[in-house]
Amino acid sequence: MSPADQIAAIAAGFEENPPDVVEPCKKNKTHKIDITVRWKDDLTPVQMTDIEIHRGKALYASDAVVKGKYKEKNVPPGHYRVFFLDIDQAEIEPE
16 A cells, blocks of 8 residues: 555545644744654664645645654644655654
8 A cells, every 4th residue: 555545544534624723822823843753773863754744634744854854834733643655654653
């Protein structure tokens, strides 16, 4: 199954729009996303991998993690899901 097929299968269970934020942020109207990707065995940074960030079913960003880091600024509040296209989803463990 291709990464796009995996994302479509997972997203099939999502509602069209992400759930509303329960309590809006009072101080910051936008946020940031910081992602660090490391190999589990030796904790070295993953040099390059493609990612997709979805807000509900909608694609929010499609980019690459370079030298283990990804940053996105001015992100509107909401619920996001991150998919690593070059890494088997079964091998991903959030910290």
